[in-house]
Amino acid sequence: xxxxxxxxxxxxxxxxxxxxxxxxxxxxxxxxxxxxxxxxxxxxxxxxxxxxxxxxxxxxxxxxxxxxxxxxxxxxxxxxxxxxxxxxxxxxxxxxxxxxxxxxxxxxxxxxxxxxxxxxxxxxxxxxxxxxxxxxxxxxxxxxxxxxxxxxxxxxxxxxxxxxxxxxxxxxxxxxxxxxxxxxxxxxxxxxxxxxxxxxxxxxxxxxxxxxxxxxxxxxxxxxxxxxxxxxxxxxxxxxxxxxxxxxxxxxxxxxxxxxxxxxxxxxxxxxxxxxxxxxxxxxxxxxxxxxxxxxxxxxxxxxxxxxxxxxxxxxxxxxxxxxxxxxxxxxxxxxxxxxxxxxxxxxxxxxxxxxxxxxxxxxxxxxxxxxxxxxxxxxxxxxxxxxxxxx
Numbered sequence: 335x336x337x338x339x340x341x342x343x344x345x346x347x348x349x350x351x352x353x354x355x356x357x358x359x360x361x362x363x364x365x366x367x368x369x370x371x372x373x374x375x376x377x378x379x380x381x382x383x384x385x386x387x388x389x390x391x392x393x394x395x396x397x398x399x400x401x402x403x404x405x406x407x408x409x410x411x412x413x414x415x416x417x418x419x420x421x422x423x424x425x426x427x428x429x430x431x432x433x434x435x436x437x438x439x440x441x442x443x444x445x446x447x448x449x450x451x452x453x454x455x456x457x458x459x460x461x462x463x464x465x466x467x468x469x470x471x472x473x474x475x476x477x478x479x480x481x482x483x484x485x486x487x488x489x490x491x492x493x494x495x496x497x498x499x500x501x502x503x504x505x506x507x508x509x510x511x512x513x514x515x516x517x518x519x520x521x522x523x524x525x526x527x528x529x530x531x532x533x534x535x536x537x538x539x540x541x542x543x544x545x546x547x548x549x550x551x552x553x554x555x556x557x558x559x560x561x562x563x564x565x566x567x568x569x570x571x572x573x574x575x576x577x578x579x580x581x582x583x584x585x586x587x588x589x590x591x592x593x594x595x596x597x598x599x600x601x602x603x604x605x606x607x608x609x610x611x612x613x614x615x616x617x618x619x620x621x622x623x624x625x626x627x628x629x630x631x632x633x634x635x636x637x638x639x640x641x642x643x644x645x646x647x648x649x650x651x652x653x654x655x656x657x658x659x660x661x662x663x664x665x666x667x668x669x670x671x672x673x674x675x676x677x678x679x680x681x682x683x684x685x686x687x688x689x690x691x692x693x694x695x696x697x698x699x700x701x702x703x704x705x706x707x708x709x710x711x712x713x714x715x716x717x718x719x720x721x722x723x724x725x726x
Contacts, residue, residue: 338711340565340703350697357690364683375439376672377684378431381691383524384548384664386424387517388695391549392417393480394513396487397506405715406576406722409569412710413556415487416702417549418480420695425473428524432469437462440672443530452531460527468523472516479509487710494712517542525664529671532610534599540591541667544629547584548660550577551653556699558650565708571644572722578643581633581656589630614666617675621666628659661688 364374395414399407437444443453443460453460482505490498518538526537534540554577560566599607614622633652642648669678710716 338707338709340560340700340708342700342704346700347697350693350700353693353696354690357687357693360683360686360690363686367683369683370673370677371435372439372673373677373679373683375431375436376668377687379428379436379440379524379672380661380664380668381688382424382427382431384661385420385691385695386428387545388549388552389418389420389424389480390476390513390517391545392553393421393476393483393509394546395550395553397483397509397513400483400503400506401510403503403715405718406573406724408710408713408715408719409566409573409722410553410557410577411487412703412706412708413553413560413699415484415706416699417552417556418484419702420698421480422473422477423694423698425477429469432466437465441527441530443527456530460530465523468519472520475512475516479505479512483509484706488706491707491710491712494714496714499714517545525667528668529610532607534595536591536595540588540595543584543588543591544660544663547581547588547629548657550580550584551656553577554581554649554653555657558646558653560703560708561646568709568720572724573719574646574649575640575644575724578637578649578652581649581652582637582643585630585633585637585656589626589634592626592630613670613675618666618670618678621662625659625663625666628655629663632659 361374361378364377392414395407396411396418399411441460443449443456444462449457483502486498486502486505489495490502518541521538521541525541526533554574557566557569557574557577561569596611599611632655636648636652637643665680665684713719
């Protein structure tokens with residue numbers, strides 16, 4: 335019989351803490367090597383946002399399928415629930431970055447003595463008191479709703495009472511609607527306002543699509559790791575096939591939004607708009623084009639056929655590539671405006687700090703996995719998930 339409870343072993347903890355230590359070493363290196371406060375703060379902000387967003391999407395995976403009364407994903411939903419444990423951790427990291435000087439390093443609109451006409455016109459929204467109020471509302475809602483969904487999911491697993499399933503659907507609906515609104519607004523606050531003179535009405539959905547495909551890819555990676563450890567043997571090729579379809583389709587959707595934003599700005603050729611892409615094409619051209627290849631071309635080509643979507647040894651490497659690729663995407667969203675082309679780079683600070691965040695995210699997620707049975711046997715759709723089969 336399959337082991338239904340995950341155990342966070344000493345070996346896993348050692349690996350996780352070793353990766354965190356690498357991150358701290360990279361951070362110390364950034365200060366000792368004099369890489370500059372802008373670059374250090376920007377990297378902390380990048381990783382804080384990136385891994386926090388994985389937690390949001392982990393819970394979104396659970397919530398959106400609960401609303402739809404979908405059955406196939408029940409076998410994997412514990413992974414999404416566990417990923418959501420990182421939401422408050424990411425929030426604390428981001429808040430500390432903002433409070434200890436990060437606001438002035440990241441956002442030019444915080445320098446109230448040197449605001450020009452455009453920034454003065456945005457003061458009603460881009461001001462620090464309102465910024466922190468929005469920050470508090472976002473995280474309070476995300477953390478509370480994620481906790482309520484996890485709690486209800488466990489209650490449902492204990493006794494299988496349908497009333498808990500109905501509560502799960504209700505809380506999931508609140509979460510999906512709240513996330514749909516706040517993920518867009520938060521991307522304006524934490525990413526787009528780094529280049530405060532520029533704006534795009536498509537930006538929020540572009541960022542969300544990036545979060546979505548990355549989060550689903552990370553669920554696949556964790557599922558694979560758990561299976562190699564002897565857990566979650568109930569997850570089979572049918573489930574991986576559907577996750578790969580998500581990865582394939584969302585990669586195309588991300589590319590569609592990327593092209594739509596770029597094409598309209600290129601076609602209009604308005605200097606106030608084109609400067610955003612001009613700087614990235616001139617000074618970050620390698621990152622710019624790599625972004626398209628890694629996040630669109632590779633997933634599109636490797637996951638095109640039905641058979642490739644059903645093979646772990648194809649799907650998992652693509653998931654890892656997507657994870658790296660959308661880190662690169664976020665890098666080119668943040669670094670040109672926050673650091674500038676002269677000071678930006680990808681070295682030990684960037685790689686080491688990201689490894690540290692990966693280790694921290696692993697530890698938190700594995701901790702979450704240890705708090706509930708990996709197999710939700712009393713879920714009303716568990717049997718459907720267990721015997722799931724797809725022909726497409």
